[in-house]
Amino acid sequence: MKSHYYMTVVIVLFILSLGVVFIQGCDQASYGVGAALENIVNEPSTWIGSASNALSGKTWSDYKERTEEARARLSNDTHYQLCVRTGTTINEPIDGLAGNMTKVRDLYCSCKAWGTCTTENCSCDILCPENFEILNRGGQEMGPTDNEDFELRNSDASVGKYVPLASGGGLCWGLATMNSRFNHLAFFNPKTPKPTFEYPEDRAKFYKFLIEKVRRNQAVDIAGFASLKEFSSDSQIKELLAEAVGHEWSRLAIGVEGISSISSSSPLDAASAASLVADLKYRTENHQTPSLLFNNAGDSLSAHVVLVTEVKEVPDGTKSILCIKDNAQTAISNNHCGNKMIVDKATGEIIYLGKKVGFCKIAHNENNDVVAQVNSLRGRCLIEKGPACTRTLPRSNFDVPSGTF
Amino acid sequence: MISQLKKYVSIGLVILTPILVTFGSSDFPPNFEAIEKKALQILKDKKVDDDKLLLLYLMAGRELHDYDFLDKSEEYYQKAIDLAVDGAKAEAHINLVGIALNKNDKKTAIQRLENAEKYFAQHPKEKNPGIEEWLKTMDRVLRRAGQGAYTYKGFFGQYVALNDLQSYIEKKEYDKALAMLNPTSITEKTSPIVLISYDILQVLVYGKVEKKKLKCSPIAQKAKKGEKGYTVQICGILQSYLSSNKLSPIQLEKLEKYLSVVHEDKKYLLSAIKDLK
Numbered sequence: 014m015k016s017h018y019y020m021t022v023v024i025v026l027f028i029l030s031l032g033v034v035f036i037q038g039c040d041q042a043s044y045g046v047g048a049a050l051e052n053i054v055n056e057p058s059t060w061i062g063s064a065s066n067a068l069s070g071k072t073w074s075d076y077k078e079r080t081e082e083a084r085a086r087l088s089n090d091t092h093y094q095l096c097v098r099t100g101t102t103i104n105e106p107i108d109g110l111a112g113n114m115t116k117v118r119d120l121y122c123s124c125k126a127w128g129t130c131t132t133e134n135c136s137c138d139i140l141c142p143e144n145f146e147i148l149n150r151g152g153q154e155m156g157p158t159d160n161e162d163f164e165l166r167n168s169d170a171s172v173g174k175y176v177p178l179a180s181g182g183g184l185c186w187g188l189a190t191m192n193s194r195f196n197h198l199a200f201f202n203p204k205t206p207k208p209t210f211e212y213p214e215d216r217a218k219f220y221k222f223l224i225e226k227v228r229r230n231q232a233v234d235i236a237g238f239a240s241l242k243e244f245s246s247d248s249q250i251k252e253l254l255a256e257a258v259g260h261e262w263s264r265l266a267i268g269v270e271g272i273s274s275i276s277s278s279s280p281l282d283a284a285s286a287a288s289l290v291a292d293l294k295y296r297t298e299n300h301q302t303p304s305l306l307f308n309n310a311g312d313s314l315s316a317h318v319v320l321v322t323e324v325k326e327v328p329d330g331t332k333s334i335l336c337i338k339d340n341a342q343t344a345i346s347n348n349h350c351g352n353k354m355i356v357d358k359a360t361g362e363i364i365y366l367g368k369k370v371g372f373c374k375i376a377h378n379e380n381n382d383v384v385a386q387v388n389s390l391r392g393r394c395l396i397e398k399g400p401a402c403t404r405t406l407p408r409s410n411f412d413v414p415s416g417t418f
Numbered sequence: 419m420i421s422q423l424k425k426y427v428s429i430g431l432v433i434l435t436p437i438l439v440t441f442g443s444s445d446f447p448p449n450f451e452a453i454e455k456k457a458l459q460i461l462k463d464k465k466v467d468d469d470k471l472l473l474l475y476l477m478a479g480r481e482l483h484d485y486d487f488l489d490k491s492e493e494y495y496q497k498a499i500d501l502a503v504d505g506a507k508a509e510a511h512i513n514l515v516g517i518a519l520n521k522n523d524k525k526t527a528i529q530r531l532e533n534a535e536k537y538f539a540q541h542p543k544e545k546n547p548g549i550e551e552w553l554k555t556m557d558r559v560l561r562r563a564g565q566g567a568y569t570y571k572g573f574f575g576q577y578v579a580l581n582d583l584q585s586y587i588e589k590k591e592y593d594k595a596l597a598m599l600n601p602t603s604i605t606e607k608t609s610p611i612v613l614i615s616y617d618i619l620q621v622l623v624y625g626k627v628e629k630k631k632l633k634c635s636p637i638a639q640k641a642k643k644g645e646k647g648y649t650v651q652i653c654g655i656l657q658s659y660l661s662s663n664k665l666s667p668i669q670l671e672k673l674e675k676y677l678s679v680v681h682e683d684k685k686y687l688l689s690a691i692k693d694l695k
Contacts, residue, residue, distance in 0.1 A: 209644065214680060272546075
């Protein structure tokens with residue numbers, strides 16, 4: 014029965030999507046949308062039954078399927094990763110191993126997500142895939158180092174431990190979310206000069222615009238800065254970032270989803286913990302840094318949000334380790350899995366910073382964010398690869414602000 | 419209640435999600451209104467009953483909220499509340515307060531909080547410990563900021579504390595505001611608003627303080643011309659004041675202009691600075 018519901022959702026979503034695509038060129042899509050809507054209205058029980066397929070979750074799942082399909086398809090093609098550049102031949106004597114390697118490198122290019130090949134010898138779909146591979150940013154992924162962490166820290170020094178208002182905003186969800194978005198979407202170019210402005214108001218407007226784009230999950234170039242740490246250390250920019258973090262926190266936390274995180278502090282059972290760990294492992298292995306919303310067992314008000322950067326297993330296989338990027342801890346302590354949650358596979362018990370974790374789940378904004386990031390990064394990639402690829406560019410805001418304002 | 423709503427989550431696809439599926443979090447496409455109009459017309463023609471409509475509106479509100487389309491989300495949550503259906507409207511009441519706060523519209527937020535309180539009084543079964551905590555928090559933030567003792571603890575603790583800090587400064591109760599802050603923990607990494615509030619407050623409350631004791635001094639030293647945010651500008655004003663015992667009208671004018679353009683909601687800092695005699 015469940016699969017029937019699932020299929021219905023897929024079909025109707027497909028029709029709905031078609032409706033939107035059509036309507037871009039003309040107004041006939043109303044028909045598609047209308048037909049789909051009528052289906053839903055006629056059979057609401059079908060939609061009620063398919064509860065697990067919320068839009069955002071469904072779309073993230075679609076990308077997951079696409080990622081797996083692409084991997085399966087491309088793994089059968091032994092040449093996909095390395096293609097011979099078009100129009101090149103070896104007609105010079107090779108002088109030693111080093112010269113040999115250089116020439117080989119010159120002759121070949123990589124045909125993969127963000128690869129070096131042109132569209133003459135590699136398709137846009139492979140160079141700029143519409144799946145999680147696009148999140149790897151061509152090997153420029155930002156890792157869990159303190160350079161990729163905000164200078165701005167959260168004041169809740171540890172979960173459930175109250176520290177009088179002193180060291181920061183205490184807006185963990187906003188900090189985690191914005192940190193993750195910057196890690197995925199900001200392209201720092203230290204060698205490009207920073208734009209200059211006569212008046213601080215103009216500079217503020219410029220960076221506010223960039224920060225707002227990232228907040229809305231759009232890729233941006235940031236000239237003159239080497240890293241998020243450096244960017245967020247600029248005192249004027251830090252003020253703008255703090256404002257964006259506050260906005261995100263209040264949007265995410267002062268609502269029903271925020272309330273859900275403080276309504277229960279019951280620990281997960283072994284099966285639920287295993288399922289959560291498997292989900293987190295998949296996401297981290299697919300270039301994502303999921304936001305984890307949790308509280309301490311027996312203290313529902315102690316809710317906190319961190320990012321998970323990697324999932325490992327202890328050698329004896331009894332426990333999983335979640336590497337944590339925690340804005341309430343020092344940026345350096347987040348390096349190389351310095352902060353970790355330990356998950357006991359037999360019992361499902363999760364320990365973080367010496368305390369037992371209660372309620373624990375991936376934050377509700379995670380799927381929406383990843384989906385939007387895939388779209389934006391793909392748009393950027395397609396533009397980079399030139400006219401042959403931009404034909405397939407979906408409508409969106411991929412414009413990257415220039416140095417002038 | 420929340421879990422019950424989650425059961426209906428897919429229904430929310432009906433009105434607005436086609437757009438979101440295709441466009442992610444980008445701006446609304448120009449055809450949005452046409453699709454919305456069509457969707458609403460179908461619902462009208464089909465004579466969908468109010469129970470179903472409630473769920474559809476709630477889910478549209480939720481999805482739009484998740485994608486940060488707050489104006490549209492607000493519209494659908496309000497439609498849900500306006501339906502003549504009794505119950506199952508907790509989400510709409512709660513998120514409408516959140517949206518108003520997110521827009522910095524306290525007057526509307528207070529009205530909506532009153533509506534939410536009435537609603538939960540009439541539907542006590544829809545309350546849970548999380549909602550009770552939320553109601554308590556919103557009451558403090560919106561109606562009783564800086565009034566009486568409060569333990570700034572847990573998930574909403576820092577939010578309430580920041581709100582109280584601002585409230586004390588706005589009410590010119592500078593000693594109470596200063597008492598909230600722990601100077602030993604304030605460093606360059608501290609939230610800018612907390613750091614600069616501390617510096618303003620220590621000069622307001624203690625009078626003459628050594629310039630080197632201003633937490634903002636190391637930050638101001640690094641800032642270049644054209645890169646001065648409110649922290650650095652206020653720091654300059656405080657440093658000049660500590661040297662000359664006077665406020666510089668030029669510096670104040672520049673700060674006022676900057677706050678008007680960039681951080682309108684922080685103009686209360688300027689009012690506090692002007693209290694330096």
